[in-house]
Structures are given as C-alpha cells and as structure tokens.
Amino acid sequence: MKEGFRQAMAWLHTWAGLIFGWLLFAIFLTGTLSYFKDEITHWMQPEVQAHPIDDARSLAVAQAWLQQQAPTAARWFIDLPDHREPSLTVSWQAKVDPGKRGDFTQKVLDPVSGQPVQARESMGGEFFYRFHFQLQMPHPWGRWLSTISAMVMFIALITGIITHKKIFKDFFTFRPRKGQRSWLDGHNAVGVLVLPFHLMITYSSLVIFMSMVMPASIVASYGNDTRAFFNDVFPATDNAPALGQPGQLVPLGPLYDQARAQWAGGHVGRVVVNNPGDVNASVKVMRAGADRVVHDFGSTVSFNGTTGQLLRVSGDQSLPQVIGGSFYGLHMGHFAGPVLRWLYFICGLAGTAMIGTGLVMWLGKRQLKHVKSGVMPFELRLVEVLNIASMSGLMIAIAVFFWANRLLPVGFAGRSDWEVQAFFVAWGLTVLHAIFRRGRQGWVEQLSLGAVLFIGVPLLNALTTSQHLGVSLAKGDWAMAGFDLTCLGSGVFLAWAAWKMQRRNVAQPKAERAQSLVFKGEVN
Amino acid sequence: MKRKTSLPVSYRLAVTSRLLAAVVGGYLLASLASVCMALWLPTSRADAVISGMLSSFVFYLLAVIWCFACRSAWRAWVGVLLPSAVLAAFAGLAYWMART
Numbered sequence: 001m002k003e004g005f006r007q008a009m010a011w012l013h014t015w016a017g018l019i020f021g022w023l024l025f026a027i028f029l030t031g032t033l034s035y036f037k038d039e040i041t042h043w044m045q046p047e048v049q050a051h052p053i054d055d056a057r058s059l060a061v062a063q064a065w066l067q068q069q070a071p072t073a074a075r076w077f078i079d080l081p082d083h084r085e086p087s088l089t090v091s092w093q094a095k096v097d098p099g100k101r102g103d104f105t106q107k108v109l110d111p112v113s114g115q116p117v118q119a120r121e122s123m124g125g126e127f128f129y130r131f132h133f134q135l136q137m138p139h140p141w142g143r144w145l146s147t148i149s150a151m152v153m154f155i156a157l158i159t160g161i162i163t164h165k166k167i168f169k170d171f172f173t174f175r176p177r178k179g180q181r182s183w184l185d186g187h188n189a190v191g192v193l194v195l196p197f198h199l200m201i202t203y204s205s206l207v208i209f210m211s212m213v214m215p216a217s218i219v220a221s222y223g224n225d226t227r228a229f230f231n232d233v234f235p236a237t238d239n240a241p242a243l244g245q246p247g248q249l250v251p252l253g254p255l256y257d258q259a260r261a262q263w264a265g266g267h268v269g270r271v272v273v274n275n276p277g278d279v280n281a282s283v284k285v286m287r288a289g290a291d292r293v294v295h296d297f298g299s300t301v302s303f304n305g306t307t308g309q310l311l312r313v314s315g316d317q318s319l320p321q322v323i324g325g326s327f328y329g330l331h332m333g334h335f336a337g338p339v340l341r342w343l344y345f346i347c348g349l350a351g352t353a354m355i356g357t358g359l360v361m362w363l364g365k366r367q368l369k370h371v372k373s374g375v376m377p378f379e380l381r382l383v384e385v386l387n388i389a390s391m392s393g394l395m396i397a398i399a400v401f402f403w404a405n406r407l408l409p410v411g412f413a414g415r416s417d418w419e420v421q422a423f424f425v426a427w428g429l430t431v432l433h434a435i436f437r438r439g440r441q442g443w444v445e446q447l448s449l450g451a452v453l454f455i456g457v458p459l460l461n462a463l464t465t466s467q468h469l470g471v472s473l474a475k476g477d478w479a480m481a482g483f484d485l486t487c488l489g490s491g492v493f494l495a496w497a498a499w500k501m502q503r504r505n506v507a508q509p510k511a512e513r514a515q516s517l518v519f520k521g522e523v524n
Numbered sequence: 525m526k527r528k529t530s531l532p533v534s535y536r537l538a539v540t541s542r543l544l545a546a547v548v549g550g551y552l553l554a555s556l557a558s559v560c561m562a563l564w565l566p567t568s569r570a571d572a573v574i575s576g577m578l579s580s581f582v583f584y585l586l587a588v589i590w591c592f593a594c595r596s597a598w599r600a601w602v603g604v605l606l607p608s609a610v611l612a613a614f615a616g617l618a619y620w621m622a623r624t
Contacts, residue, residue, distance in 0.1 A: 011592065207581075210578065210581075211577060214581075216558055217559050217561065220563060221573050222569070222573075229570060232570035318568065318571045319571070320571045320574040320575045321571070
C-alpha cells in the first residue's frame with residue numbers, strides 16, 4: 001500500500017471482490033431471476049388458471065372467504081391479482097397479546113370460484129426472490145449478510161472505477177482471444193456499459209434495509225420509541241386498537257372504488273383490514289407498486305371498517321422520502337413493462353457476468369506462476385473450487401430446482417420443501433465434484449451438465465404438462481413460452497461456454513498459454 | 525499490491541489494523557454522520573432521519589477508501605476517529621441544546 005492511490009484502490013477492489021465475489025454472484029443471479037418472479041411461478045404452477053381481472057369480484061370473494069376462515073384474526077391482507085400474477089392471495093395474522101407478532105397464514109385463492117387453488121405446492125419464483133436477500137438464513141441474519149455484501153459491492157464498484165482510469169477509452173477496446181486480456185476487457189466492458197444500473201442497484205439495496213443496518217439516527221432522534229419514527233413516516237400504519245366489541249365489517253368493494261377515485265384511477269395493490277371482527281375495524285387500501293417508479297409505502301386510503309367512513313388519504317411524500325422511494329422502486333422494478341423488464345434482466349445478467357469475470361481473472365492471473373510446476377498452492381485451489389461451484393454449480397442447482405418441480409409427484413407431501421432441498425443438494429454436490437475434478441475439467445463437466453439440464457427443461461415441460469412450446473406459443477402465453485425459451489437459450493449458452501473451455505484446453509499447450517497471458521501490471 | 529511468497533508479520537498486522545479501522549471505524553463514522561444529520565438538518569424530524577440514513581453509506585465508503593489509501597495503519601485510525609470525534613461533539617451539542 002505504498003504505491004499510490006490507484007494501486008491501493010486496485011488492491012482493495014481485488015480483495016473485496018474476491019472475498020465477497022462468490023456470494024455476490026449468487027445474490028446477483030437470483031436477484032436477476034426475481035425480475036421474472038411471477039413468470040417463474042406461473043411456469044412452476046401450470047395448474048393455476050388466469051382469469052380476466054375483475055377486482056370487484058376478487059375482493060368480494062376474498063372477503064367472504066376470510067370472513068368464514070379467519071373472522072377473529074388480528075389483520076387480513078388481500079393481494080389482488082394483476083396481469084402478471086393471476087391468483088388472489090389472502091393472508092392473515094393470528095391475534096395474540098399486544099406487542100407480539102402473531103403467526104401468518106397464507107392461502108392462494110382462485111378469484112372466480114373463491115376456493116383455494118388446487119395447484120402443486122411450490123415456492124416458484126418466490127424462492128429466488130427470498131434467497132436473493134435472505135440467503136436461506138434465519139431472520140435477520142440473511143438480510144444483514146446480504147446488506148453487508150451490498151456495501152462491499154459498493155466499495156468494489158467505486159474502487160473499480162478509480163482503478164480503471166481510462167474508462168471510456170478502454171470501453172471501446174476489446175481484444176478477443178487474448179486470454180487474460182480478453183477477460184479483463186470483458187470485465188471492464190460489462191462493468192462500464194451498465195454502470196448506472198450497477199450503482200443504482202447497489203446503493204438501493206443499502207437503502208432498502210437502511211433502517212435495519214443504520215438505526216443510530218432513529219435512536220438518536222426518537223430515543224427508544226422507534227415505533228414513533230415509523231408512524232411519522234408511514235402514518236397509515238398507526239392503527240386504532242381493537243375495542244373488544246364485535247362489529248360488522250362493511251363490504252370492501254365501495255371502499256376500493258373511493259380509493260381509486262382519490263388516485264385518479266390508480267391501481268390498488270393490496271387491501272389490509274385491521275381487527276376485522278371488531279367495532280374498531282379499519283381498512284387500508286394501498287396503491288399498487290406498479291403504478292409509479294417512486295415507491296410509496298404510505299400511499300394509502302384509510303377507512304373506518306364498520307361505518308365505511310373515509311378517515312385519511314396519505315399526503316405527498318417529502319423530498320427525502322421521494323429519494324428513498326425512488327431507490328426502492330428502481331431496485332424492485334415493479335413499474336417495468338415487458339421491454340423494461342427484459343432490460344432489467346439483461347442488466348442483471350451483465351452484473352452477474354462482471355462478478356464472474358472478475359473471479360476468473362483473479363485466479364487466472366495467479367495461476368500463471370504455477371503453470372510450470374503444475375502444482376497449485378492450497379489457496380488457489382480453494383478459489384478454483386469455489387469459482388466452479390459458485391458459478392456453474394449454481395446454474396446446475398437452478399436447473400435442478402426446475403427439474404424437481406416437474407419430476408416430484410404433484411400430490412407429494414412437502415414437495416415445495418423438497419424442491420428447495422433439491423436445489424441445495426445439487427449445489428452441494430457440485431462443490432464435491434469441483435473438489436475431486438481438476439480445474440478446467442471441472443468447469444467443462446459442470447457447464448455441460450448445466451447445458452443438458454437447461455436444454456432439457458422445455459422437453460421436460462412438454463413431457464410432463466400439456467403446456468409445451470407449441471401450445472404456449474399458439475396460445476400467446478408468453479410467460480410460459482418465454483420461460484421455456486429462456487431455459488433453452490441458457491442451455492445453449494452454457495454449452496457454448498463448455499465447448500470454449502474444452503477447446504482451449506486441448507488446443508493450447510500450457511507454455512504457450514502462459515505466454516499469451518503476460519500482462520502489464522496496469523491493474524493490480 | 526504484489527504478494528510475495530512470505531509477507532512479514534508486521535505487514536499482515538498493519539493490513540488487519542486497516543481492515544478493522546475500515547469496518548468498525550467506518551461504521552462508527554457513518555453512524556455518527558447520520559446522527560448529526562438527523563439532529564441538525566432543518567427539516568421535519570422523520571425527514572432528517574431518512575436523509576441521515578440515506579447518505580450514511582457514502583460516509584462509510586469514504587472512510588473505507590481512506591483507510592486503505594492513507595500511508596500507514598495509524599493514519600487510517602486517526603483519519604476515521606478524528607472526524608468521528610468531531611461529529612460526536614456536534615451530536616452532543618445538539619442534545620445539549622435540546623435539553624436546555
């Protein structure tokens with residue numbers, strides 16, 4: 001760290017990127033998949049029927065069902081279907097002592113029949129979404145770890161920009177088939193090309209959990225009464241307590257209409273009923289996140305639940321709230337239509353690729369010293385194993401997750417958990433495989449397996465359901481067809497990658513490869 | 525930074541010290557910066573808190589960069605703790621003014 005500012009930043013970039021690279025790769029890839037969360041769920045639950053959207057009917061159905069099943073709950077949540085998510089989701093929270101959080105129960109209803117949807121049990125795209133920020137760890141550790149990773153990503157991004165001095169000139173420099181040079185050029189190109197996306201997605205992920213990871217200012221300003229802060233920011237969450245006298249809830253339909261009139265026809269995302277069986281019931285009609293870029297948690301119209309009287313319309317957001325809401329909204333991309341959603345997906349893949357190329361480069365550069373002896377020191381071998389398992393291994397695990405969805409019997413008990421277990425078992429096996437197979441051979445075999453699995457997904461879908469590509473394309477079911485085609489494309493890409501790896505292995509003798517990798521010490 | 529086959533212990537300790545300064549000291553600095561903004565910004569209480577939290581990560585970033593860019597591990601600590609002390613004094617002043 002004596003060499004100067006840029007060298008010091010390159011050092012920081014290198015090591016921060018390495019230590020968190022594997023985890024960040026998984027976070028980025030699963031996050032990218034989450035942009036198509038609903039579409040993945042649609043593929044994984046092909047039994048769910050889409051109906052023309054009719055919010056009034058959905059609301060009536062949900063209210064009737066909840067009235068019957070959970071009349072004494074502390075709170076109901078009704079999530080209305082939209083064009084991406086065809087099912088009506090109702091959930092409720094059990095009533096417990098004040099100060100404690102009651103258990104949540106969730107049911108997916110058919111918006112026409114009002115009965116629970118009879119579909120195979122599966123987490124669908126929700127699995128990737130949850131993994132993306134909870135990392136399959138108990139609350140709140142996963143959220144902490146993913147936010148810490150985001151901070152490291154932020155540091156790696158900024159130090160990467162500082163390191164990479166000729167940012168725009170180098171962007172137009174791509175030297176293919178030059179070994180290490182090409183990896184660096186590729187790393188820089190994907191990094192710079194979608195730099196605004198990287199900065200937005202990384203900073204916003206810090207903002208999303210900022211009240212969890214940076215609570216000092218809340219404590220300093222509000223003391224121990226942190227609830228008061230959230231009541232200030234989201235006044236709609238400040239609810240009247242239950243009085244303990246039974247009350248009759250008004251029909252929710254008219255409240256829905258009133259709320260939409262307040263928003264000049266904006267859409268409703270969720271309806272919450274507090275203390276539904278109580279005389280002090282209250283109804284919150286919340287605006288759909290897809291309506292605007294700037295997310296507003298508090299965009300709510302509140303009603304008295306027994307009289308139907310309008311209590312409060314949330315006001316405009318202040319500037320800091322708009323900034324925070326923009327970060328949140330941009331990160332989630334709820335507002336994005338099909339084209340923008342694909343752009344999000346591609347940018348996410350570019351971010352994933354940037355992390356992957358960085359990891360490959362770290363190892364490639366250090367392997368050179370050991371080419372002649374052919375013996376790699378333990379730490380390089382460890383990095384290699386983690387590289388293989390975290391990248392090609394994760395792809396295999398994702399494909400296995402989809403395969404498990406089609407192969408496990410539909411009525412199998414706990415099949416949703418088994419799908420998740422299949423994912424992690426497959427991932428674990430790829431670690432073992434990477435340990436026992438040497439370097440490139442490990443890459444080639446895992447990439448090939450991933451290619452076979454992904455290319456097999458559309459075939460498997462055709463064999464196990466009646467919604468194969470011929471049907472879904474003819475029907476215009478773009479979520480189903482898009483999923484199959486994307487899997488096919490991913491499989492072809494993995495096959496190409498495997499082929500490249502294999503060919504390089506055979507074609508280039510080791511010494512020659514080492515020569516082409518001679519490297520100016522510009523970076524690191 | 526070139527890694528030699530065996531790095532002296534003093535170097536490793538210095539890097540560890542910088543790392544601690546960056547992670548722990550940086551978090552302290554970021555927290556105190558957000559507290560100062562929460563207490564001093566002339567907006568509503570909730571908005572000041574949000575602004576503090578929103579910008580705290582930039583302070584964290586700057587602290588981390590400083591810890592690895594400065595010339596020695598000692599400077600890393602001084603560079604993080606000195607501004608933290610100033611911020612703490614400002615936060616204390618705000619408390620004291622609110623009290624009286």
